[in-house]
Amino acid sequence: MLLRVCRVVRAAARAHSSSARSERLRSQAYIGGRWVEAESAARFAVREPASGQLLTDVVDCGPRDASTAVRAASDSLAGWRAATSKERSRLLRKWHNLMIQNKDELAKLITAENGKPLKEATSEIVYAASFLEWFSEEARRIYGDVVPTSSPDRRILILKQPVGVVSIITPWNFPSAMLTRKAGAALAVGCTVVVKPADDTPLSALALAELADEAGIPAGVFNVIPSSKSNTPAVGEVLCTDPLVAAISFTGSTATGKILLRHACGTVKKASMELGGLAPFIVFDSADLDRAVAGAIASKFRNSGQTCVCTNQFLVQEGIHDAFVEKMVKAMHRDLHVGNGFDEQTTQGPLINERAVEKVENQINDAVSRGACILTGGKRHRLGATFFEPTLLSNVTTDMLCTKEETFGPLAPVLKFRTEEEVIAIANAADVGLAGYFYSSDLAQIWRVAEQLEVGIVGVNEGLLSTVEAPFGGVKQSGLGREGSKYGVDDFLEIKYVCFGGL
Ligand code: NAP
Helix, strand or coil: CHHHHCHHHHHHHHHCCCCCCCCCCCCCEEECCEEECCCCCCEEEEECCCCCCEEEEEECCCHHHHHHHHHHHHHHHHHHHHCCHHHHHHHHHHHHHHHHHCHHHHHHHHHHHHCCCHHHHHHHHHHHHHHHHHHHHHHHHCCCEEECCCCCCCEEEEEEEECCEEEEECCCCCCCHHHHHHHHHHHHCCCEEEEECCCCCHHHHHHHHHHHHHHCCCCCCEEECCCCCCCHHHHHHHHHHCCCEEEEEEECCHHHHHHHHHHHHCCCCEEEEECCCCEEEEECCCCCHHHHHHHHHHHHHHHHHCCCCCEEEEEEECCCHHHHHHHHHHHHHHHCCECCCCCCCCCECCCCCHHHHHHHHHHHHHHHHCCCEEEECCCECCCCCCCECCEEEECCCCCCHHHCCCCCCCEEEEEEECCHHHHHHHHHCCCEECEEEEECCCHHHHHHHHHHCCCCEEEECCCCCCCCCCCECCEECCEECCECCCCCCHHHEEEEEEEECCC
8 A cells, every 4th residue: 555655755765856746645635534635625745855855745724624624533433432442452453553564665754754864764653653552452441440438328430431532733753653642542542533744744644544544443533634834823723622622632842832722722622732842961970971972862863853852952060071072072973974864874864944954053153152162063064955964062051042942953052060959950940841861870869860850751871761651741831741651541531420329
C-alpha cells in the first residue's frame, strides 16, 4: 500500500529534491472512512524543507469540513465504545504491525516533509508505533473500583468511560509520534477522533490514516483533516467549540494552546495540552564531563534542536565551565554534520522553514549585541535558506533572548553559575516547565535538585528521556495532562460514580 503512496517521496530521496508528483500520493482528507476533497475544492502545497521544492498538494479543509469530520466521529462513537476492549486492542495492534511493516516508507515520508535525518525519522516511526502497541495493551486494563461504604445497605461502584469525540491538533516536529501518542490512547478507551495535522507535515498523518483503514479501524473512528495555515484558525475553532466534541488534545506552542483553551472554555471541554518548554541543562562541578557532553549533544541537537524537550540553555558551574565548553566545541565539530536528511552522514537536517532560521538568527544577534561570544557556527549554512550551522555561545547572561524564549533550533547558549541555589533560581524563573536535565555525581545534590526543578520531566545524568512507558508532560505554562505511560489514557476517560442503594 504505502509503496505506491511513497513513490513521490522516493523520487525526492533519490534526487535529494525533485518536484516529482504522484496522483497516487494520499492527498485527500480522510473523513468517515472515505477519502474526500474539501467542500471548497481548495488545496495547499506541501514542500520539502531541504529544497523548498513541491512534494505534492493536499486538501485544504475549512470549517465546514471540520464540522463534517466531527459529525462522522460522533456518528461512529456508539459502535466504537460498545466494541469490546479486546477488539479495540486487536485493531490497535494491527495498526502498529502495519506501521512496523511499512517503517522504511513512513520514515522517508517524514524526512521528505519534515527534513529530519532518515535515521531519526526511522526512530520516530518505531517510537510512534510503540504508542499503538502500548495502548493496545492498556485498552484491556481500564479498570474501575468497588469502594467500601459507611452505609451497610449501599455499594459504591466507580466506572471509567470514554469521554466521547476528541479533537486532536498535532505539530510538525514529530508528525507521526505526536499523533499516535494521542490517538492511540483515545481509541484504546473507546473515544473517536478528528486529527488536524500541521500544515507543514500532513502527509505522515494521511499515511497513518491509510494504515488505520487497512488495519480495519471502523469508518469514522479516526478522521484526518489537513488544513493550510490560513484555514487553520477557523478549523481549530470548530474543533474546540463544536458541542459534539468532548475533549481536545493539542501539542504545539504555548501561544496556540492558550487560544484553543479560550475556545474550549465556552462548552467546558476537557483539555490536554503539551506545550512549549525552556529546558535547562545544568552541569555541576562533580559531573562526569564526557557523559555530560554526550548528553548535551543528544539533548540539544536532535531534530536540529526542534523538539519541545530540547535543551534551551546550558548552565555550567564555574569549576568545570571552561573544560565543558572546550569539549562541546570539539564534539560539535566531530559529531554534527549538516546536510539533506536523505544523506547517510547527515545528523543535522534543515529547519522546518525560513521563519525558524530567522528566529535563531535573531536570538544570536541579540546575544552578541549584549556581550555573548560565538565559539562555533553562528550563521546560515551554505546548503540553503533553511540550513543553519550548529552554534555554541559563551558569556551568555539571563537578560538575553535565547534564555527567555524557546529557540527551536541548533543554538546552544552557555551560562556560568557559582552555586546550586543560584542555578535553581535561574532554572525555575521560567513560566514554563517541560523538561530539565542535570549532571552531578553528588547523591544528596541529585535528590535535592531533582525535587526542586519546576518541570514535568527530569533527566539525571541522561540527555534522552522520551519513552512510551514514562509520563510525558509539563508544569506551569508547559501544559495540562500527561501522555504515554499508564497515565496517558486519563485525559480521555470520565469517572462515573454509581451508588447502589437499598440493598
Ligand atoms: P504551533 O504553531 O502552535 O502549531 C502546532 C499545531 O497547532 C499545528 O497543527 C498548527 O497548524 C496548529 N495551530 C496553530 N494555530 C492554530 C489555531 N489558531 N487554531 C488551531 N490550531 C492552530 O506550534 P509549532 O510551531 O508548529 O510547534 C512548535 C511548538 O510545539 C513548540 O513550542 C514546542 O515546544 C511545542 N511542542 C510541544 C511538545 C510537547 O509535547 N510538549 C511536543 C512538540 C512540540 P498549522 O501548522 O496549520 O498552523
